[in-house]
Amino acid sequence: MCSASASPRLKGVCIGAGYFSHFQYEAWSRLPEVEIVAFSNRDAAKAAEITAKFGLTKCYTDYREMFDREKPDFVDIITPPPSHQAICAEAAKRGIHIICQKPLGPSLAVAREIVADAARAGVKFMVHENFRFQPWHREIRRQIAAGAIGDKLHSLYFRSRMGDGWGENAYIPRQPYFRDYPRLLVYETGVHYIDTFRYLAGDISRVTAFLRRLNPIIKGEDCGLLIFEFANGAVGQWDANRFNEPACPVTEARYTFGEFLVEGNGGSLRLYLDGRITLKPLGGEERPVDYKHERRGFAGDCCYLAQRHFTDCLLTGAPCETSGEEYLKTMAIQEAMYASAAQRGPVDIRS
Numbered sequence: 001m002c003s004a005s006a007s008p009r010l011k012g013v014c015i016g017a018g019y020f021s022h023f024q025y026e027a028w029s030r031l032p033e034v035e036i037v038a039f040s041n042r043d044a045a046k047a048a049e050i051t052a053k054f055g056l057t058k059c060y061t062d063y064r065e066m067f068d069r070e071k072p073d074f075v076d077i078i079t080p081p082p083s084h085q086a087i088c089a090e091a092a093k094r095g096i097h098i099i100c101q102k103p104l105g106p107s108l109a110v111a112r113e114i115v116a117d118a119a120r121a122g123v124k125f126m127v128h129e130n131f132r133f134q135p136w137h138r139e140i141r142r143q144i145a146a147g148a149i150g151d152k153l154h155s156l157y158f159r160s161r162m163g164d165g166w167g168e169n170a171y172i173p174r175q176p177y178f179r180d181y182p183r184l185l186v187y188e189t190g191v192h193y194i195d196t197f198r199y200l201a202g203d204i205s206r207v208t209a210f211l212r213r214l215n216p217i218i219k220g221e222d223c224g225l226l227i228f229e230f231a232n233g234a235v236g237q238w239d240a241n242r243f244n245e246p247a248c249p250v251t252e253a254r255y256t257f258g259e260f261l262v263e264g265n266g267g268s269l270r271l272y273l274d275g276r277i278t279l280k281p282l283g284g285e286e287r288p289v290d291y292k293h294e295r296r297g298f299a300g301d302c303c304y305l306a307q308r309h310f311t312d313c314l315l316t317g318a319p320c321e322t323s324g325e326e327y328l329k330t331m332a333i334q335e336a337m338y339a340s341a342a343q344r345g346p347v348d349i350r351s
Helices: 021-028 042-053 063-070 080-095 108-121 136-144 176-180 183-200 302-316 324-343
Strands: 010-015 034-040 074-076 097-101 125-128 153-163 206-213 223-230 235-241 260-262 269-270 277-281
Touching: 010 021, 010 063, 010 302, 021 034, 021 042, 021 302, 034 042, 063 080, 074 080, 074 183, 074 302, 080 097, 080 108, 097 302, 108 125, 125 176, 125 302, 125 324, 136 269, 136 277, 136 302, 153 183, 183 206, 183 223, 183 235, 183 324, 206 324, 223 277, 235 269
Parallel strands: 010 034, 010 074, 074 097, 097 125, 153 235
Antiparallel strands: 153 260, 206 223, 223 235, 260 269, 269 277
């Protein structure tokens, strides 16, 4: 029998050259099945930085020209939300598979149109939602599934203090456009935890949100308490603000982005800021959980892990965990959180 020849590498292109794009370019460089052949960006200085850092010499100012000349298998869209719909539409009509940054769109209605357009074109579509791919969240889910804290989930509590949003220069070093977002904390950060809580505990039946703005120089909310009621009876809380600082350097806090406590009828799991997870069975001693995590890339190398998942789905035809259709459920809950804060009461997701 003849041995099969090696499969050709997937040909990818990227659009964007901002702060976060560097994590994604670096992650693609470590995926042997992928070759990023070109990128597109209109800022010459940022484009030169990508070329120098990652060796990508083909840069286009017009992403449509890049699509037509390079004929890629997929595109990684790493641009602000208002640009996503037009770019996705151009990719979809050319049959190019899509991985797109979150927030997916400036509104749920626009996000629905993006997803529907990709579905009509029959292209693979994944939202680059990487928090669920952080190794501690994958391990916590494994522990829950294995019955480490019992067979009934009681509660999930995540506490985040980012410390990058206080003072007159809030957000300027990394992502200054955050200052002008009319919605900030839930739209930009909380959506990660809506998705992660869904990943860990399943369907959400009702939500309640309390949102505030602590820094008067920004436009959106930077403080919130999000409460989730799950179909399985568990309750979740995300207690966060981007103003107050964590009890460690801010750069260290950006490893796990906070501390997690997950409780069930057989015990509890704790995630610490340094990535440690401990298990405490009811009546037993707290002990460490042995699992792999490393300070590489972004937040436990979750960009690489998310892009690894997308690549595997392209190669096998398997559905993406954060497909467009699936991510619309997360965005619907995001909108329900804002509705809850506005009406100062719970919102039933089932209705």
